[in-house]
Amino acid sequence: MENQRINHLYFNKQRLMAKFNILLLTILVLNSIGAYACSCVNRGLTENFQQSEFVAKAKIIKITPDPKNEMYHDAELELIAVYKGERLKRIKITSELNSSCAFLPAVNSTWIIFAAKWQGVLSFGFCSGGLNFSRTFDPVKYPNGGLHYFKRMALQQQVLEYLSSNKLLNPNPLGLDTFNHELLTIKGFKNKDEIAVFEVDLTTDLSISAIRNVKKFENEALTKAVFDSMKTDVILVKPRNKTTPKPTQMLMFCYFFEKDTGESYVSLF
Missing domain, CATH: 2.40.50.120 (OB fold (Dihydrolipoamide Acetyltransferase, E2P))
Known part of the structure; x- marks a missing residue:
């Protein structure tokens, strides 16, 4: 009886090890697929x-x-x-x-x-x-x-x-990312879905020296609110210690979008 019990435990252990190996192999295969997934x-x-x-x-x-x-x-x-x-x-x-x-x-x-x-x-x-x-x-x-x-x-x-x-x-010749989180607070304006365009002057250390509104929104009050925000709250994401040999310019595009619910927002994305 004791030998039967030992054999039973041994075969149960073998089955568990086999299941574990199958599970491990499945995980490795899935990880391999994920590693080579197109990104x-x-x-x-x-x-x-x-x-x-x-x-x-x-x-x-x-x-x-x-x-x-x-x-x-x-x-x-x-x-x-x-x-x-x-x-x-x-x-x-x-x-x-x-x-x-x-x-x-x-x-x-x-x-x-x-x-x-x-x-x-x-x-x-x-x-x-x-x-x-x-x-x-x-x-x-x-x-x-x-x-x-x-x-x-x-x-x-x-x-x-x-x-x-x-x-x-x-x-955007230097490929800089731009953010302005304050734009999210500009709401409630009426305007057709359109873009505004801003021309930005950059110094050699990629600091902003000037911003101009070269294409405005149809709504003048919206244009002023966005331009005021752009002059004070724009953030440029640039590589560490990145500089340029001479002053340069880039464009930023601001989107006005009105949802079907009547809500509206403006964004640089």
């Missing part, structure tokens, strides 16, 4: 614009696999607006279908495309920052998701139109 640095709209050679709003009318390189697909475009670069009718998609960065937009979908050269190939892909104007939302799960999303897209498009019409290829 992108969120550079923001102006950074994507600066680092791209071709920026356009276009409808993708045809997609075919690249016959020479399975990493790419070829896309034929119907151009709606070109913000930077030549008026291209064809472009590469970095599709990478066998990777965690797989990306293949739908035929007849409309995008703002940010395309840059990588290994000599002009293309756009998962991490390019493209804006999808054909995105759909579940009306039950996200009853106002589409409304907010497309309002935000329209404001971003205003930024690109401003940069393009004024031939401004490097609106």
Whole structure:
């Protein structure tokens, strides 16, 4: 009996060890998958614009696999607006279908495309920052998701139109992040959804020497409230000990956005 009890305990221990090993292997596999999951640095709209050679709003009318390189697909475009670069009718998609960065937009979908050269190939892909104007939302799960999303897209498009019409290829040449938390207190104004633009003079140590409002909001009282805040509460996030050889300029874009509830806010994002 004692031997049977010892054998029973031994086999139970073996089963537990086997289960533990399976669990450990599962965790390692999941961690490995997570480690190789596609991740992108969120550079923001102006950074994507600066680092791209071709920026356009276009409808993708045809997609075919690249016959020479399975990493790419070829896309034929119907151009709606070109913000930077030549008026291209064809472009590469970095599709990478066998990777965690797989990306293949739908035929007849409309995008703002940010395309840059990588290994000599002009293309756009998962991490390019493209804006999808054909995105759909579940009306039950996200009853106002589409409304907010497309309002935000329209404001971003205003930024690109401003940069393009004024031939401004490097609106933020040093890639500085900007914050103004006081803007969140500016509420209750009536205005159409639009952007304001501020031109900022920077010294060699990247301190702000002057700010000018070069594109104003339609509402004069809103314009004054935002400008007063921008003159006193802007924070620049810059690398430690970063300097520039000469004084320079950058642009900041301020967005006015009114929710469907009638609430409004202004933001640098």
